Amino acid sequence: MNLSKRITSMQQSPIRKLVPIAENAKKQGKKVYHLNIGQPDIVTPDEFFNAVKGFDEKVLKYSFSQGIPELIEALIQYYKRYNIKFENDEILVTNGGSEALLFSIIAIADHGDEILVPEPFYTNYNGFSSAVGVNVIPVTTKATEGFHLPPKASIERLITPKTKAILLSNPGNPTGVVYTPDEIQMIADMAREYNLFVIADEVYREFVYDNLDYTSFGNLKEIADRVIIVDSISKRYSACGARIGSVASKNKDLIAQILKLCQGRLCVPTLEQIGAVELYSVPQDYFKGVHEEYQSRRDIVYNALKEIPNIICEKPRGAFYVIAKLPVVDAEEFVIWLLKEFDVDNETIMLAPAEGFYSTPGLGKDEVRIAYVLNEKDLKRAMNILKLALEKYPKKK
Amino acid sequence: MNLSKRITSMQQSPIRKLVPIAENAKKQGKKVYHLNIGQPDIVTPDEFFNAVKGFDEKVLKYSFSQGIPELIEALIQYYKRYNIKFENDEILVTNGGSEALLFSIIAIADHGDEILVPEPFYTNYNGFSSAVGVNVIPVTTKATEGFHLPPKASIERLITPKTKAILLSNPGNPTGVVYTPDEIQMIADMAREYNLFVIADEVYREFVYDNLDYTSFGNLKEIADRVIIVDSISKRYSACGARIGSVASKNKDLIAQILKLCQGRLCVPTLEQIGAVELYSVPQDYFKGVHEEYQSRRDIVYNALKEIPNIICEKPRGAFYVIAKLPVVDAEEFVIWLLKEFDVDNETIMLAPAEGFYSTPGLGKDEVRIAYVLNEKDLKRAMNILKLALEKYPKKK
Numbered sequence: 089m090n091l092s093k094r095i096t097s098m099q100q101s102p103i104r105k106l107v108p109i110a111e112n113a114k115k116q117g118k119k120v121y122h123l124n125i126g127q128p129d130i131v132t133p134d135e136f137f138n139a140v141k142g143f144d145e146k147v148l149k150y151s152f153s154q155g156i157p158e159l160i161e162a163l164i165q166y167y168k169r170y171n172i173k174f175e176n177d178e179i180l181v182t183n184g185g186s187e188a189l190l191f192s193i194i195a196i197a198d199h200g201d202e203i204l205v206p207e208p209f210y211t212n213y214n215g216f217s218s219a220v221g222v223n224v225i226p227v228t229t230k231a232t233e234g235f236h237l238p239p240k241a242s243i244e245r246l247i248t249p250k251t252k253a254i255l256l257s258n259p260g261n262p263t264g265v266v267y268t269p270d271e272i273q274m275i276a277d278m279a280r281e282y283n284l285f286v287i288a289d290e291v292y293r294e295f296v297y298d299n300l301d302y303t304s305f306g307n308l309k310e311i312a313d314r315v316i317i318v319d320s321i322s323k324r325y326s327a328c329g330a331r332i333g334s335v336a337s338k339n340k341d342l343i344a345q346i347l348k349l350c351q352g353r354l355c356v357p358t359l360e361q362i363g364a365v366e367l368y369s370v371p372q373d374y375f376k377g378v379h380e381e382y383q384s385r386r387d388i389v390y391n392a393l394k395e396i397p398n399i400i401c402e403k404p405r406g407a408f409y410v411i412a413k414l415p416v417v418d419a420e421e422f423v424i425w426l427l428k429e430f431d432v433d434n435e436t437i438m439l440a441p442a443e444g445f446y447s448t449p450g451l452g453k454d455e456v457r458i459a460y461v462l463n464e465k466d467l468k469r470a471m472n473i474l475k476l477a478l479e480k481y482p483k484k485k
Numbered sequence: 486m487n488l489s490k491r492i493t494s495m496q497q498s499p500i501r502k503l504v505p506i507a508e509n510a511k512k513q514g515k516k517v518y519h520l521n522i523g524q525p526d527i528v529t530p531d532e533f534f535n536a537v538k539g540f541d542e543k544v545l546k547y548s549f550s551q552g553i554p555e556l557i558e559a560l561i562q563y564y565k566r567y568n569i570k571f572e573n574d575e576i577l578v579t580n581g582g583s584e585a586l587l588f589s590i591i592a593i594a595d596h597g598d599e600i601l602v603p604e605p606f607y608t609n610y611n612g613f614s615s616a617v618g619v620n621v622i623p624v625t626t627k628a629t630e631g632f633h634l635p636p637k638a639s640i641e642r643l644i645t646p647k648t649k650a651i652l653l654s655n656p657g658n659p660t661g662v663v664y665t666p667d668e669i670q671m672i673a674d675m676a677r678e679y680n681l682f683v684i685a686d687e688v689y690r691e692f693v694y695d696n697l698d699y700t701s702f703g704n705l706k707e708i709a710d711r712v713i714i715v716d717s718i719s720k721r722y723s724a725c726g727a728r729i730g731s732v733a734s735k736n737k738d739l740i741a742q743i744l745k746l747c748q749g750r751l752c753v754p755t756l757e758q759i760g761a762v763e764l765y766s767v768p769q770d771y772f773k774g775v776h777e778e779y780q781s782r783r784d785i786v787y788n789a790l791k792e793i794p795n796i797i798c799e800k801p802r803g804a805f806y807v808i809a810k811l812p813v814v815d816a817e818e819f820v821i822w823l824l825k826e827f828d829v830d831n832e833t834i835m836l837a838p839a840e841g842f843y844s845t846p847g848l849g850k851d852e853v854r855i856a857y858v859l860n861e862k863d864l865k866r867a868m869n870i871l872k873l874a875l876e877k878y879p880k881k882k
Contacts, residue, residue: 089682089710089711090680092595092649093595094595095591095743098742100745100748127546127547128544132543132544132545136545137540140537140756143534146529147527147529147723148534148724148725149524150725150726183584186749190749194489194491194616194617195492197489198489198490198491212749215748216749219749220616220618221596283487313486314486326544326545328751328752329545329546329547329548330755331751331753331754339486341486342488345495346492348495348496348498351501352612352616353580353581353584355725357726357727357754358726359727
């Protein structure tokens with residue numbers, strides 16, 4: 089039986105194939121520190137569980153395709169804190185940020201159209217796009233430049249009549265980059281000049297360190313009808329398993345059109361939405377604690393990386409990832425070696441080889457993504473293992 | 486800003502546009518009996534809520550992209566009752582039957598490919614397909630024939646080199662048809678002869694009346710690698726708001742490919758899966774009570790329809806819908822009139838105009854779908870309103 093070309097050519101999760109090797113290491117009694125996935129260890133606020141457990145209706149009915157009104161209202165109030173004003177018909181609740189991305193891409197691009205994405209990028213941007221026949225055109229950014237954007241002219245060269253949007257995450261996964269106000273303005277200018285949408289994945293909005301200025305694309309009034317904001321409670325409130333995301337835009341027609349897709353899948357789970365309402369009402373100082381925790385984790389990882397010879401890495405300013413260029417020939421081989429052949433007192437680490445985050449062939453081969461989602465003690469231990477491993481690793485550059 | 490052609494040309498939910506009219510009737514104090522949507526009033530088994538409320542982990546983490554192992558196992562056991570044997574790597578948990586359908590279509594058809602669907606059909610079959618560039622080719626069935634399939638030769642005439650699958654629901658939404666073993670065999674023969682997949686939406690599997698023989702496509706060993714079974718707990722356990730569905734196939738390669746799409750959206754909500762495990766373990770006699778209830782509702786609706794002059798309608802054998810051909814010029818106009826201008830003691834009914842379930846222009850214009858999802862007393866009252874309304878309605882044929 090022939091399957092579709094789009095599915096067979098779809099990239100497998102680059103981390104996925106290493107999972108059995110990690111499982112095998114664990115079976116042999118090795119402890120593995122997981123720095124390879126963005127699963128935070130932060131406790132999900134009780135408010136979520138209490139709300140879910142308080143549900144007392146007898147029939148678990150379909151809820152509104154748009155999302156329950158209480159959650160739409162909670163999102164409106166949330167955005168107000170950032171001086172972003174959305175109205176009731178400008179927000180849709182989605183099955184995680186994932187569905188928000190998929191629906192946004194379907195709504196703005198037809199088969200054969202193109203979207204520009206700074207690489208390295210979240211792998212699923214490519215997965216969703218290719219599943220619906222849209223081509224991701226990478227805008228290459230570099231470790232040596234802290235993954236900031238190249239000059240405007242370099243990006244403009246990639247724009248064709250088929251280009252419909254620029255899709256980017258800010259703060260960035262997997263890079264940890266936080267775009268400067270100038271970069272944001274450059275994107276806005278291009279959006280206007282070339283008639284493009286901006287799909288802004290801002291799920292890490294609260295994770296910006298060093299008191300850096302953060303500009304949301306939602307703050308740019310002059311391109312308000314071009315901006316699509318993708319959000320999620322997964323990282324914001326450490327509720328990854330709830331799968332509650334949203335898509336918002338001042339372009340009411342766009343939202344009305346995406347609503348048709350939402351109606352197709354009927355609704356987002358009722359209980360999880362009820363929980364999410366309470367999360368968005370958690371007092372602001374919740375973020376203070378979480379933010380401090382992540383910033384000090386970032387410092388631990390970054391300072392440790394700086395002490396290891398021949399690693400190239402700019403200080404990440406947001407999210408909870410860093411991409412480091414290692415002095416190895418092939419980062420994936422190194423990750424496998426860490427799991428199979430290396431340990432410190434029977435402990436090792438798992439990292440994400442970064443090649444899968446690039447779509448330009450050959451790039452990222454000596455890079456890894458480190459997610460700093462462990463507590464400080466474990467992180468220190470993990471970084472020490474990385475240091476000792478690089479001393480011993482035979483296939484160095 | 487230009488949106489994609491696929492989104493702007495996507496059909497709006499045909500029921501949706503009537504909702505404001507119904508809301509308006511309610512505001513004016515009219516009671517509206519909703520026979521227009523498939524939202525059952527049956528109580529969701531307590532097992533679901535108890536399981537969800539028993540969750541006591543501190544972090545709501547991502548779960549497995551495939552689905553939690555307990556739910557996969559529960560599904561394996563569930564299918565065994567129907568003599569369908571699935572293994573662990575032949576089932577994926579999805580966000581409702583909706584996502585199972587969307588992912589199946591993406592996996593078996595490329596842009597410009599075609600799938601055959603008996604019409605009238607569940608509107609979203611068309612919505613999902615057009616969103617991903619796949620063309621639905623309708624196989625017309627008729628009220629006068631109880632919506633059974635036309636002869637093989639009529640279907641074969643619609644098959645082209647671009648045809649990749651036959652998609653059908655059995656028992657059928659919106660028709661209530663239950664295909665005979667001969668019809669099932671005919672579909673199986675065509676699948677083999679023309680190298681097609683069969684996407685079998687069997688979410689109403691338990692809702693078959695009159696002790697009729699029911700054949701699942703999962704029982705056809707000779708086309709096991711071509712069959713994709715779509716399922717859901719929404720109607721089965723009256724848990725529409727949980728959004729837990731599944732896709733299953735003996736074609737392991739297909740499942741492995743669809744898993745890539747599942748990995749893209751990370752996972753299905755953890756809590757809802759935990760609840761679903763317990764639903765699939767609810768004792769079999771749960772269905773006995775539900776089944777009796779629906780069968781007697783079906784009888785109330787069908788008998789009432791038979792007593793109204795000039796209605797054409799064969800007895801539906803499954804699901805909880807019936808399509809009736811009314812003696813009116815335009816069923817949508819009639820539905821609007823029911824809401825705006827008619828009442829019996831300040832009560833009226835809402836029906837779903839059936840034209841939106843057809844893709845062939847002009848068909849179904851005088852038909853409505855009635856969902857018998859109300860209790861017997863309300864149903865009797867609602868059917869009486871329909872009878873009186875047709876006596877008074879001015880635009881009759």
